[in-house]
Amino acid sequence: MPYHLPSTSSLKHIRQRLLTSLFLLIQLACASRLSAQTLDTEPLSVTAICPGAQLDVTGFRTTAADGYAIQLSDGGATYTEIPSVFVSASGRYEIVYRATIPVGTPAGTNYRIRVVSKNPDINGSPSPTILTVKAAPAAPTAINSYSYCQQTAALSLSATGTGLKWYDASGKTFATAPTPSTDIPGTVSYFVTQTTDNCESARAEIKVTTKSTPGAPGTVALSVCQNSPTQSLSATGQNLRWYTTETGGTGITTSPTYSTSQTGQTSYYVSQSLEGCEGPRALLAVVVKPIPSAPAVTPKTICQFASAEAVTAIGEGLTWYNTDGNKFGAAPTITTDKGGAFSLLVTQTVNGCESPKSTLVVTISTTPVPTVSKATVELCQGTTAQPLEATGTNLKWTDPSGNVTTTAPTPPTLTVSSNPNGDVYYVTQTANGCESAKVAITVFVQALPAMSITGSTTANLGLEVPLKLTFTGIGPYRYKLSTGLTGTAIKDTTILVLPEKTTVYQVTEVSNKCGTGLPNNGSSATVTVLVPTIQTLALTSTTLCAGASLTTRFSTSGVFNSGSVFKLQLARIETDTTKVSYVDVPNSLATDGQVTGTIPTNTTGGTYRVRVVATNPKIPVNGSVSSTLLTVRPLAAATLTGNQTIYEGQPASLSVVFSGDAPWNFAYRDSTGTGLGTVQSLTATTNPYAFAVNPRKTTSYFLTSVSNVCGAGTLTARVVTVTVNPLLGIEDQLLTEAVEVYPVPAITSLTVRINGLSATQTALLEITDMTGYTTTRQETRQATSSVSLDQYPAGTYILNIRVGDRKASKRIVKL
Numbered sequence: 001m002p003y004h005l006p007s008t009s010s011l012k013h014i015r016q017r018l019l020t021s022l023f024l025l026i027q028l029a030c031a032s033r034l035s036a037q038t039l040d041t042e043p044l045s046v047t048a049i050c051p052g053a054q055l056d057v058t059g060f061r062t063t064a065a066d067g068y069a070i071q072l073s074d075g076g077a078t079y080t081e082i083p084s085v086f087v088s089a090s091g092r093y094e095i096v097y098r099a100t101i102p103v104g105t106p107a108g109t110n111y112r113i114r115v116v117s118k119n120p121d122i123n124g125s126p127s128p129t130i131l132t133v134k135a136a137p138a139a140p141t142a143i144n145s146y147s148y149c150q151q152t153a154a155l156s157l158s159a160t161g162t163g164l165k166w167y168d169a170s171g172k173t174f175a176t177a178p179t180p181s182t183d184i185p186g187t188v189s190y191f192v193t194q195t196t197d198n199c200e201s202a203r204a205e206i207k208v209t210t211k212s213t214p215g216a217p218g219t220v221a222l223s224v225c226q227n228s229p230t231q232s233l234s235a236t237g238q239n240l241r242w243y244t245t246e247t248g249g250t251g252i253t254t255s256p257t258y259s260t261s262q263t264g265q266t267s268y269y270v271s272q273s274l275e276g277c278e279g280p281r282a283l284l285a286v287v288v289k290p291i292p293s294a295p296a297v298t299p300k301t302i303c304q305f306a307s308a309e310a311v312t313a314i315g316e317g318l319t320w321y322n323t324d325g326n327k328f329g330a331a332p333t334i335t336t337d338k339g340g341a342f343s344l345l346v347t348q349t350v351n352g353c354e355s356p357k358s359t360l361v362v363t364i365s366t367t368p369v370p371t372v373s374k375a376t377v378e379l380c381q382g383t384t385a386q387p388l389e390a391t392g393t394n395l396k397w398t399d400p401s402g403n404v405t406t407t408a409p410t411p412p413t414l415t416v417s418s419n420p421n422g423d424v425y426y427v428t429q430t431a432n433g434c435e436s437a438k439v440a441i442t443v444f445v446q447a448l449p450a451m452s453i454t455g456s457t458t459a460n461l462g463l464e465v466p467l468k469l470t471f472t473g474i475g476p477y478r479y480k481l482s483t484g485l486t487g488t489a490i491k492d493t494t495i496l497v498l499p500e501k502t503t504v505y506q507v508t509e510v511s512n513k514c515g516t517g518l519p520n521n522g523s524s525a526t527v528t529v530l531v532p533t534i535q536t537l538a539l540t541s542t543t544l545c546a547g548a549s550l551t552t553r554f555s556t557s558g559v560f561n562s563g564s565v566f567k568l569q570l571a572r573i574e575t576d577t578t579k580v581s582y583v584d585v586p587n588s589l590a591t592d593g594q595v596t597g598t599i600p601t602n603t604t605g606g607t608y609r610v611r612v613v614a615t616n617p618k619i620p621v622n623g624s625v626s627s628t629l630l631t632v633r634p635l636a637a638a639t640l641t642g643n644q645t646i647y648e649g650q651p652a653s654l655s656v657v658f659s660g661d662a663p664w665n666f667a668y669r670d671s672t673g674t675g676l677g678t679v680q681s682l683t684a685t686t687n688p689y690a691f692a693v694n695p696r697k698t699t700s701y702f703l704t705s706v707s708n709v710c711g712a713g714t715l716t717a718r719v720v721t722v723t724v725n726p727l728l729g730i731e732d733q734l735l736t737e738a739v740e741v742y743p744v745p746a747i748t749s750l751t752v753r754i755n756g757l758s759a760t761q762t763a764l765l766e767i768t769d770m771t772g773y774t775t776t777r778q779e780t781r782q783a784t785s786s787v788s789l790d791q792y793p794a795g796t797y798i799l800n801i802r803v804g805d806r807k808a809s810k811r812i813v814k815l
Contacts (some may be wrong), residue, residue: 007632010088018317022482027621029205033035033255034500034669034778037062037063037120038061038062038063038120038122038124038125039059039061039115039116039117039123039124039125039624040059040060040061040124041057041058041114041115041124041125041126041127041426042058042059042111042127042216043127043129044057044113044127044129044131044185046131047128047129047130047131047132048115048131048132048133048134049101049131049132049133049134050101050133050134050136050197050198050199050200051101051102051103051104051107051133051134051136051199052067052100052101052102052103052136052199052200052768053085053100053101053107053199054098054099054100054101055096055098055099055101055412056087056096056097056098056099056701057070057084057094057098057099057113057127058094058095059095059097059113059115059124059815060093060094060113061093061094061095061098061117061333061437062093063120064727066117066118066119066703067117067118067119068086068095068097068115068116068117068118069081069084069097069115069116069118070082070084070097070099070103070114070116071113071114071115071116072099072102072105072111072112072113072114072117073111073112073113073114073126074106074108074110074111074728075110075111075112076110076112076126079112079114079116079123080140081104082099082100082101082102082564082737083100083117084097084098084100084285085097085098086097087508092669095115096101097115099113101133102128103136103202104805105133105135106133107134107135107766108132109130110130110134111129111130111131111132112126112127112130113126113127113129113131113732114126114127117677117718130752133155134197134198134199135197135199136199136201136202136366137161137162137194137195137196137197137200137201138196138201139161139192139193139194139201139204140159140160140161140164140192140193140201140204141157141159141160141161141204141292142157142159142160142192142202142204142206143158143206144204144205144206144207145206145207145208145209146180146207146208146209147204147208147211147276147357148180148182148208148209148210148211148421149182149210149211149213149276149277149278150182150183150184150185150210150211150212150277151182151183151213152182153182154179154180154181154208154429155179156176156177156178156179156649157177157178157179157180157190157192157206157208158177159177159192159194159204159206161192161193161194161201161617161679162194162195162196163194163195163196164177164192164193164194164202165192165193165194165195165200165333166178166190166191166192167190167191167193167203167438168188168189168190168191169188169189169190169194172193172375177192178190179718180210181210181482182210184210184212185210185211185212186209186210186742187207187208187209187210188207188208188758189205189206189207189208190205190206190207190208191203191204191205191206192204192206194583202222208711209645211274211275211276211277211278212274212277213277213278213279214237214238214272214273214274214278214279215279215280216237216271216279216280216281217235217236217237217240217270217271217272217279217282218235218236218282219235219236219270219282219283219284220235220284221284221285221286221287222284222285222286222287222288222739223287223289223352224258224260224286224288224289225260225288225289225290225291225352225353225354225420226260226261226262226263226288226289226290226291226353227260227261227291228260229260230255230258230259230260231257231258232255232256233255233256233257233258233268233270233283233284233286233803234255234270234306235270235282237270237271237272238256238272238273238274239272239273239274240253240254240270240271240272240664241253241271241272241273241278242254242255242268242269242270242342242359243268243269243270243271243281244267244268245268246281246283246806247268247281248330249467249634251271251714256268258286260288260459262288263288263289263290264268264288265285265286265288266285266286266288266649267283267285267286268283268284268285268286268555268599269281269282269283269284269612270284271510274730285345288625289351289352289354290354290355291354291355291356292316292349292350292351292353292354292355293348293355294314294315294347294348294355294356294357294358295313295314295318295346295347295348295355295778296313296314296358297313297314297346297357297358297359297360297388297519297777298360298365299360299361299363300334300360300361300362300370301362301363301365302334302336302362302363302364302365302436303336303364303365303367303433304336304337304338304339304365304366304367304434304436304437305336305337305436305437306336306434307336307773308332308333308335308336309330309335310330310332310333310334310342311331311332311333311334311346311360311362311466312331313346313348313358313360315346315347315348315355316348316349316350317348317349317350318331318347318348318349319343319346319347319348319349319354320332320346321343321344321345321346321347321357322345323342323344323345325344325345329437332344334362334364335662336364338364338367339364339366340363340364341361341362341363341364342361342362342650343360343362344359344360344362345357345358345359345360346358346360354416356573364431365432365434366434366436367429367430367431367432367435368429368431368436368437369392369428369429369436369437369438369772370390370395370428370429370439370441371390371426372389372390372391372393372427372434372439372441372443373390373391374389375387375439375440375441375442376422376441376443376444377411377441377442377443377444378443378444378474378513379411379413379443379444379445379446379448380413380445380446380447380513380514380515381413381414381415381416381445381447381448381514382413382414384413385410385411385412385413386410386441386664387407387408387409387410388408388409388410388411388425388427388441388727389408390408390427390429390439390441392427392428392429392436393430393431394406394429394430394431395408395427395428395429395647396427396428396430396435397409397425397426397427398425398426398427398438399425399538400419400423400425408427409424409425411425411443412445413445415445416445416446416447416474417443417444417445417446418471420491421442422442422443422444423442423443423445424440424441424442424443424445425440425441425442426438426440426441427439427441428438433524437458437646444474446473446474446475446513446514447472447474447514447517448473448511448512448514448516449471449472449474449475449477449510449511449514449517450469450471450472450473450475450510450517450518450519451470451471451472451477451479451507451517451519451677452467452469452507452519452523453467453468453469453470453481453505453506453507453523453524453525454467454468454523454525455468455469455525455526455527456525456526457527458527458528458529458530459527459528459529459530459558460499460529460530460532460558460560460561461500461529461531461532461561461616461619462531462616462617462618462619462622463498463561463618464496464497464498464562464618465496465497465498465499465527466494466495466496467494467495467497467505467525467527468492468494468495469489469492469493469494469495469772470491470492470547471489471491471492471510471581473512473513473514473517474512474514475489475490476488476489476512476513477489477490477510477511477512478488478506478509478510478511478512479507479510479511479570480507480509480510481505481506481507481508481559482505482506482507482508482524483497483503483505485497485505494622497527498618498619499527499529500529500619501529501531502526502527502528502529503526503527504524504525504526505524505525505526505527506519506523506524507519507523507524509747510577530558530559531558531621532556532557532558532559532560532614532616533556533557533558533621533623533624534555534556534566534611534612534613534614534621534622534623534624535554535555535556535623535624536552536554536555536610536611536612536623536625536626537552537554537555537626538626538627538628539552539610539626539628539630540553541630542629542630542631543626543630543631543632543633544599544630544631544705545599545633545634545635545709545710546599546600546601546602546603546605546632546633546634546635546709546710547598547601547635547710547711548598548599549596549597549598550568550585550596550597550598550599550610550630551594551595551596552568552594552595552596552610552612552626553593554566554593554594554595554612554623555592555593556614560616560621561616561618562617562776563615563617564614564615564616564617564621564761565588565590565760566588566590566595566607566612566614566615567584567585567588567590567595567611567612567613567615567709568584568585568595568597568599568610568611568612569582569583569584569585569611569612569613570583570585570595570599570603570606570609570610570630571583571607571608571609571611571634572601572604572606572607572610573607573608573629573739575607582611582613584597585597585598585599585600586598586600590612595612599632599748601635603634604632604634605632605660605744606631606632606634607629607630607631607632608629608630608631608632609625609626609629609630610625610626610628610630611623611624611625611626633660633661633681633709633710634659634660634661634710635708635710635711635712635713635714636658636659636660636661636664636706636707636708636710636712636713636714637658637659637660637706637713637714637715637716638656638657638658638664638666638703638706638713638714638715638716638718639656639657639715639717639718640654640655640656640668640701640702640703640715640717640718640719640720641654641655641656641657641688641717641720642654642655642720642722643720643721644721644722645722645723645724645725646695646721646722646723646725647722650724651692651693651694652692652693652694652695653690653691653692653693654690654692654693654701654720654722655688655690655691656684656689656690656691656703657687657688658684658687658689659689660707660708660710660713661708661709661710662684662685662686662687662708663683663684663685664683664684664685664687664689664706664707664708664710665681665682665705665706665708666681666682666705666706666707667679667680667681667682667685667703667704667706667709668682668701668702668703668704669681669701669702669703669704670693670695670699670700670701671695671699671701671742671743671744671745671813672695672698672699672700672742672744673699675744675813676744676745677702678815682763693722695722695724696724697724697740698721698722698723698724698740698742698746698751698753699721699724699742699743700719700720700722700742700743700744700746701719701721701722702718702719702720702722702745702748703715703718703719719743719747720741721743723742724740734806734808735754735801735803735806735807735808736808736809737757738755739753739754739755739801739808739810740750740752740753740755741753741799741810741812744812744813745812745813745814746789746813746814746815747789747814747815748788748789748790748808749786749787749788749789749790750786750787750789750799750812751784751785751787752765752780752784752785752786752787752799752801753783753784753785754783754784754803755783756783757781757782757783757803759781760781761779761781761803761804762779762780762801762803763779763780763781763785763801763802764778764779764801764802764803765777765778765779765780765785765787765799765800765801765805766799766802767787767792767797767798767799767812768797768798768800768801769795769797769798770795770796770797770798775792775797787799789814792814793814794814795813795814796811796812796813796814797811797812797813797814798810798811798812799812
């Protein structure tokens with residue numbers, strides 16, 4: 001707000017007086033002024049001014065210049081240019097500018113103002129007027145923003161201050177505080193100042209925002225059935241509020257839940273709010289429709305096997321269910337193939353509401369089937385048939401052509417049944433108006449059978465060949481072929497034969513229940529068998545030992561079946577050829593036309609025939625016998641005999657019985673209580689072979705080996721014992737010499753004899769192993785005792801004998 005200056009007339013008067021008073025002075029100084037470029041600032045019209053106020057500043061110049069400005073200084077030391085605008089110029093020398101004191105100018109009492117020129121650059125003299133700049137008042141206190149909903153009443157604006165003055169955004173002033181309009185959404189700014197000491201403050205801005213009112217929320221009217229599940233209402237919008245009246249009332253923010261217990265319409269209203277502004281209310285009508293009554297149904301009874309029909313009920317929009325609650329897509333159709341009773345459920349739907357369920361009971365009445373004595377009747381062609389038989393009420397018969405009669409039909413037998421499954425007749429009975437299920441009676445009119453055989457072919461020996469048997473007439477059939485093969489069949493079939501040579505198969509007999517027929521035109525099938533052969537060639541060796549390897553070459557002709565294996569066989573020559581028996585040679589291996597096997601070690605010596613055979617799966621192929629006879633020499637075997645008792649000093653005779661070819665080499669050794677003897681080797685050419693031994697005391701002898709030209713043989717009964725009895729008592733001899741232990745080595749038991757032991761003396765027998773561990777301890781008062789060794793493992797042991805204070809030890813060996 002500009003500061004109020006003196007009136008124009010007063011200024012002119014003052015100026016005139018000053019000009020008059022100074023006229024002479026000006027005239028006097030004129031010459032000096034014209035001679036120098038000067039710019040003087042004239043006295044100001046005011047001495048005090050508010051920040052932001054305007055005042056006119058007059059300058060007097062002595063030369064032409066332009067680009068004038070007004071400068072302000074607090075104290076006159078430093079000047080700062082302030083805003084100004086040109087007002088007027090008088091002649092060549094006087095200019096007037098209207099300057100504005102900047103709003104932020106600090107208050108002070110020593111401000112100076114001067115006019116300056118920029119072209120030329122001349123700093124004018126300051127005005128002689130000392131200017132006071134008053135302090136600017138603060139902007140009034142006011143709430144800086146208001147917010148209203150559209151079309152609501154607004155309050156007049158207010159502020160705290162002195163000499164308030166109101167403006168709108170365009171600068172228009174109001175006589176009093178304005179009242180904002182809320183008709184149009186948006187934000188409008190208002191301004192207010194206060195004035196103290198004739199100084200107007202800066203403007204305070206107040207923003208008034210008018211918020212848009214939202215539209216009514218979206219709703220959809222509800223139509224529900226009575227007693228249906230209740231749900232909360234819903235609408236489309238924000239910050240919903242629900243009412244029970246169109247206007248007024250208090251709304252709730254929780255969606256109400258409608259009740260379906262009573263029929264009729266209930267109105268609800270809902271509004272939405274945006275930024276705190278609530279919009280108009282929308283109607284949401286809930287209509288509860290009545291439940292229709294259950295549809296009317298009538299129990300239904302129908303006969304089994306009657307035509308299927310759909311169930312019915314009286315009502316609108318019927319829906320059918322089974323007793324489990326599963327819905328049918330349409331009215332179900334009653335099938336009558338099975339008897340019994342069942343229930344169906346049905347509802348009606350009126351105006352979208354489904355009724356309670358009605359129960360429809362459906363009964364399928366059944367009639368038992370008639371009793372048939374024979375379900376299958378077999379007749380022979382040309383015989384006299386009897387009427388078919390059944391037991392029941394109101395029988396009804398249907399023949400294979402579909403003809404229906406109440407009289408039991410008699411099947412014709414002039415022609416054979418053309419249907420391989422027989423001719424089918426049906427019979428039913430009717431009771432209580434319901435016909436039973438059909439019972440089938442199958443009639444077969446059979447002719448005498450005929451049979452043909454086909455399948456002639458060529459096949460390798462050992463391969464099964466299929467032959468096809470074709471019958472006429474009705475089965476089952478019994479047949480016999482020229483090879484003696486018999487069998488049964490119920491229809492055409494294929495059999496497998498395994499001929500060992502080329503064979504012609506002919507039908508010799510065929511029969512069925514009607515009797516024996518004939519082959520079809522004497523049909524036959526010929527299977528030509530291709531038999532491979534094996535020729536066993538001459539042997540390279542005529543004499544071999546048992547256990548030796550035998551190699552034989554052979555040749556073949558023809559084709560052998562897959563999986564066939566070649567091997568050797570031996571047969572001992574017998575006078576009675578019926579007793580000849582070939583046995584396989586183990587480990588036979590065939591390669592490149594020869595087969596090698598090992599003659600069993602237990603083969604009896606003698607002359608043998610040799611042949612090569614092929615396993616040829618299912619039917620082996622026996623090769624020819626080699627022209628070479630094989631002599632097999634058996635392995636040697638030896639048996640030692642000669643258990644005996646002698647007196648001390650007598651010789652003993654032992655005997656060895658051999659098998660196999662002479663000469664025989666054998667070895668033996670003895671064993672006594674003191675240990676094993678040296679191995680003795682002998683050669684024998686006689687069988688049995690006897691040799692003498694001279695034991696000094698009881699001694700065991702055992703064979704250690706036997707061999708002949710075929711190598712090492714086997715030993716049987718290899719151990720004998722020669723018991724030596726003393727001639728005189730030996731009570732006074734040393735205990736070691738008085739003790740005899742045999743057999744050594746021992747197998748199951750050990751005999752200990754203490755010569756001279758009296759009945760009053762006790763002998764202690766102990767056996768220890770080689771580590772000194774005592775394994776057996778026993779006492780005896782007998783001169784001869786037996787010690788069992790069954791529980792001992794094979795090895796060497798020490799026998800300790802103690803009689804009183806005498807001791808003796810013997811080494812024994814357990815085999």
